[in-house]
Amino acid sequence: MITSAYIHIPFCHHICHYCDFNKVFYKDQPVDEYLHALRKEMELTMEHFPTKELKTIFVGGGTPTALSRKQLEMLCSHIRSSLPFSEGEFTFEANPGELTVDKIKVLKEYGVNRISLGVQSFHDELLKKIGRAHTRKDVFATIDGLQSAGFENISVDLMYALPGQTLDDFRETLQTAFTLELPHYSAYSLIIEPKTIFYNLMQKGKLPLPKEEVEARMYELVMDQMEKHHLHQYEISNFAKRGFESRHNSVYWNNDEYYGFGAGAHSYIKGKRKSNFGPLKKYITPLKKEGQLPVFQEHLQTVEEKMEEEMFLGLRKTEGVSIQHFRKKFGESPMHIFENQIAEAIRKELLEKNEDSIRLTKEGRFLGNEVFQMFLMN
Secondary structure, three states: OOOEEEEEEOEEOOOOOOOOOOOEEOOOOOHHHHHHHHHHHHHHHHHHOOOOOOOEEEEEEOOHHHOOHHHHHHHHHHHHHHOOOOOOEEEEEEOOOOOOHHHHHHHHHOOOOEEEEEEEOOOHHHHHHOOOOOOHHHHHHHHHHHHHOOOOEEEEEEEEOOOOOOHHHHHHHHHHHHHOOOOEEEEEEOOOOOOOHHHHHHHOOOOOOOOHHHHHHHHHHHHHHHHHOOOEEEEOOEEEOOOOOOHHHHHHHOOOOEEEEOOOOEEEEOOEEEEEOOOHHHHHHHHHHOOOOOEEEEEEOOHHHHHHHHHHHHOOEOOOEEHHHHHHHHOOOHHHHOHHHHHHHHHOOOEEEOOOEEEEOHHHHHOHHHHHHOOOOO
């Protein structure tokens, strides 16, 4: 039974230099028409693939808070009327500086109980350099506004290995982040993706990135400092006080099925990985004209693919992959299916095995992608 849904809002007031997500400038876009199409997609999906009760909803983007107060109200109303969700983890992504008192009030009224803020850095110059529109001051003001409205479950995203960023810059950002005393932090290293401003600059040799050893020291600093501030690492890039782990994101790492709604959204339903049309017109048209789901691609997972994903997604969690759970799901032990890969990774001290789990060592966390590649059989 599916218990989670992701909802994509592709609109932004500014496009960040590193972002390759499906997004468009908010201005002159058919936003209201998109929100109506989104409601139609949710209703059609519930007809075709019903579920009893959702436990997590995550609204991401783009920037969901780029919507006006009225549009935000429309979106929340559509979610509540179309999906079987009464209580659970209800997350909205937001940008500092965009959450007005009115918008915060709307989110609170509709039962949103978790906010994920795209902070990235507390250095105004660096924020400008990566294409962010907010300032350090906006972060504090937004969190003040959220806490005054009664929001406790607030997470911030931080980034490291940014152009021109030093280890001291990042240390200062971490120290500032800890003064907020929030229950959840995510820290991601910059990945240069094709079709982004940073990618084009890199191709021209105009992107001064920190060296690999500096990036590794930044990640080590994250892990050490989070632990010192009693935030346990439950996934490669995520740290939380006990009980504040992201239940929604855990669905992905546990390789469970989920709904994905909106332009370019991905879903995993009845063993099929699906993706929607990305361009707004292509997404809206089938829903508006034929009442069809806007599926662009779908792929029925083979058992081998499911097992591979169980490993490389599960290994992102610090608790690793449960041998017992794997056996229950697939009828065989991962120690048998991936005997050679596991043995090699243990020999390289990248993986460790205890009674019921296989997990990354601390050294393995630095080389996560290398380990995950080992479990792709084709």
